[in-house]
Amino acid sequence: MKRIAFTTPGIVLVLALLPTIAHGDEDALMQAMRAELARSVDDLQMEDMDKPYFVAYTITDTQRLTASASFGALLPSYESRARGLSVEVRVGDASFDNTNFRSMSAFSGFGGGTTLPLDDNVVEIRRQIWLATDAAYKDALQQLANKRAALQNETRVEDLADLAAQEPFTYVDEPNRNVPTLDDMKDLVRHLSGLFRDMPQIADSRVVAGVTYRRTYYVNSEGSSFIRTDPAASLTVRAQAQAEDGTILHDFVTTNGLVWDDVSASDALEAEVKAMGMAVSARVSAPKLDERYTGPVLFEGQAAAELFAQVFVPRLLGTRMPDTESQFSSFMSQSRNPFLDKLGARVLPRFLNLKDDPTLAGDGFVGGYGVDDEGVPASATSLVERGILKSLLTTRNPVQGIEASTGNRRGGGPVPSNLVMTTDRGMAREELLHEFKLLMAEREAEYGIVVRRLGNPLFRPSTGNNISINFGGPAQQQASVEPALLAYRVYADGREELLRTVELAAVTDSVFKEIIAVSDSPTTYTFTHSPASFGGLGTIIMIGASGFSSSLHAVSVSVPDLLFEEMSVRNPTGNLPHRPVAGHPFFEE
């Protein structure tokens, strides 16, 4: 049940006049934010300095449960509830303010202080908002001065505003706390991980379940406000084995939904996990490629969706490159998204269209929402029409060519919601396979490659090191694609042969222009989107395997099977680790 109302345009600031909501805690949080917002707008000013022209407060109240197990026994599980506050204060004006600037000078202020009481104690919540606002305002003044200083000897090439205009918008949805007990989750993860006691080839496995229930409260000085529910549930089962030659083989089953029932109630879950384990076991003795393969490759189901997610989706984000102190500018420019320069250019074949639609729900789509993190109402955005790039996904931080928000602010920047690829030329499966074989015949190839599952960056196999460091941001020309987990040689007579594991060489976004044909039956798949970049620095350090960050967002994609005319496929590069000296204690005895 959603109540959506537009406030009357022209009212810049709406304070306690808005109707109060019928929930005690929400009253307390909204009341505290509105009271401090009023003080910040009216009174916050350092002598001879600018007042804030924009202030926004966000409080998130998050309950999270995580359970995990390995080989039939529970690992530590967690249950938490916390309230966090974030404060946005802008000084200057919308055309030029303290944002979109990176300097090496560290943030100063009272620091931290963003943990709010769980009690609905309005005075104490206001105290924390007051302290955080004060620190943010002082920091904003300093940043604006630094930015002016850095730019005084430069002419800005891209003269973009710092904050896109937005009509005030009000949104409140109903709370719908639907959270399982930790014991329910423990029972399932223990049971699923116990299945691997029947699979002697699987050396390592882990099952992780997570449920999050979050309410987000937002007010800003333009009169927008919202209270939004963001439920999420996920279950991931991972397994890994090692081939005789040492190749590490892994796969996973992952399901995402809004509530626990979405991911746990499926009767097929156990069968899926078993099938995945069997497939990994089968690959232990499956053949490798004889040599590098170059030719037609058909991506089916999950593999098509993952390939699209890893190579194409990062390009769809309209992320602004901030101004910097001049010594860092060349560094920053390396991480510019090349699609910023491709608006109006061809990025997909003529028969494909692409849209982002946060209003979709059900049928496997879980990336939706009613309002984004800046209070911009959710709406569909047409990204690619007949192969031509029409728009990128943006926030209120404008980029060249797209000066309004598309309502995609989730966390620190733009994140897709539900991406839907459509076509007017989808082929039935038989037809697509026929096309595939024609391509093989043209090249007089003995066989072609079909990829049915592709790895995911969040579910890489564990190695001896517990810390992995990833270099490279989304803007690098050559995306790194995870290895194929299920790839087959398909011969002209239709015979299929499972391969141990293969990698895709040199995949770039431009390969998507060379899609020859697609199926008429899309696969809807949900993956977890990691932050696009941290200030354009493009370095992400991930620690541990079972960690969960609240800055990750579920994104659903609907993508048909994709037939590429030419791609290079090879055996994995790099040296192979030795197999364990001793056998697995459970299977050996």
Add this chain to the structure above:
Amino acid sequence: MVPSGYLGLAHRGSGANAVGAGLVPGRAGGSTAVHVSGDREVRPRGFFAYRAAWAWCAAASLLALGVAAESSVLKAMKSELDRSMEVLGEQPVPPYFLSYEITETKRISAGAQYGALTYSRKNHARMLDIDLRVGDYALDNTRPLREQNSLSFLNINLVEAPVEDDADAIRALLWSETDKRYKRALEELTTVKTNVQVKVEAEDKAGDFSPEEPSESIEVERPIEADIAAWEHKVERYTEPFSRYGEFYDGRASFSATTETRWFVNSDGSRIQTSETLYRLFVSALTKADDGMELPLYQSYIALTPAGLPDDETVERDVAKMIDTLRALREAPLVEPYTGPAILAGEASGVFFHEILGHRLEGHRQKLEDEGQTFKKLLNERVLPENFSVHFDPTMTRHGGTDLVGTYRFDNQGIKARRVTVIDKGILKGFLLSRRPIDGFPNSNGHGRKQAGFRPVARQSNLIVEVTNPLTSEELKAKLLAAIEAEGKPFGLRFEAIQGGFTTTGRFMPNSFNVTPLVVYRVYPDGREELVRGVDLIGTPLTTFSRVAAGDDQIAVFNGTCGAESGGVPVSASSPSILVSQIEVQKKEKSQERPPLLPAPLGDDRLGFSIY
């Protein structure tokens, strides 16, 4: 690069960020080791906050029977250890030593600020540590490399173990981790052997590992005895008084009750199961002077049993006193850099000894070639006045009416805890030793300690400073006044509450220490005392040590967490107040941030209390 110490300061702005903010990076390939001690506050991390009433009661039935049963965890560890030694023993380079340690932490905790609950949670986790050695006692894969950059911080291995006593799952984990560790050990041994060959001969000729007798000890798992719902109310109640003032930018309390159970087996035949409980209440507040200086203050209560914690009345009285002191500190005058005589009250003196003496007696620092080795050649020489003795005693659980948190029965290498006298009647007699021997000290004395996930090194336990024929407090002060007069100083100093401290023991950075006081008084020749602010106590170890003049009969205990190479470990330092004939103070680091522009958003009825 030597991983530096981190630590826990008591005031906000550091707590949750303590690890990040307190990390002092060592010079790459260089020789800086920094050790910080202080009282670490348990801060909300945004996780696990959940309001509910529960208490751990596992093992209660066992307790009732009074019988300690060997856990199935220990049995599983023993089986897999035996199998690993057998199978790996057939390899060309077999391990000569293997140990497994699983550390289980069960904790309930709650926190509040300004009278409002911020978190309440319950944790249960187990971590696995493996020590696998190839080579031999004289030279093995763990020898530190000289002058070689290494990513030694990657040696931190945080391995989660199953929290259920499922032998199959535990053995599966031990198997796969042992294999990883064995392969890494082979790589390390090759690198170590080359490093030994290409570098000059090491000064210290002792080997890498000491042969020791095995130990067997099975202890009952101790339950946590705390009603979390009651403690949620207590922490709210204790912090409520801070909410009456606009000038307090932090006012929080945290409570935790922890049981740490350790299972340890090694290839020498040791089988150890220990269980220890720790109850902590920590209250901290922060104000700011008009010049921007942050003024933190805290009150820490630590006990080994719930009975050791104070009652509400005591805490509330202490909170009221904190508030008075903080408000007085805002108005207190600044002290300029100064040298002269000073009294260090018990806690300050304890931390002073911990930093300047304790860290420098840790065994491995006598052998690492990039360490200062301040005391190595002073063995059997006088370093303190004849009436001063210093011991490290992990077997003591209580001193001066306070529980000591640096207590344990076996160290993290399975060696039985014992009392070690390091200074006897002013003469340096020994060092703190893990199983890494040093010249003249071939065996461990039970001080190989670590935080789960780290490799053990020699660390402190309960530091006890003893003074025979002590003065009374009055006599000590009289002696201070006499010293002020003799040196013609306008005043002396008295250090009371302290936050912690840190020291650098390496050769690259100056070998010095810093003790950070929270409450300091200027003592005038006529005996009058005035509260002041703005200084840290600094110095170099040998000079400062030679100025220790006298001690009184008032024992005070500082309980805290000490951070160094092997992570954070609980330690205590007990000492009487001491007189140091000359100390040096430097200006304290100061925030440049102005106090908030707007007044605090307090209700009208409370504005009267506010200074705004």
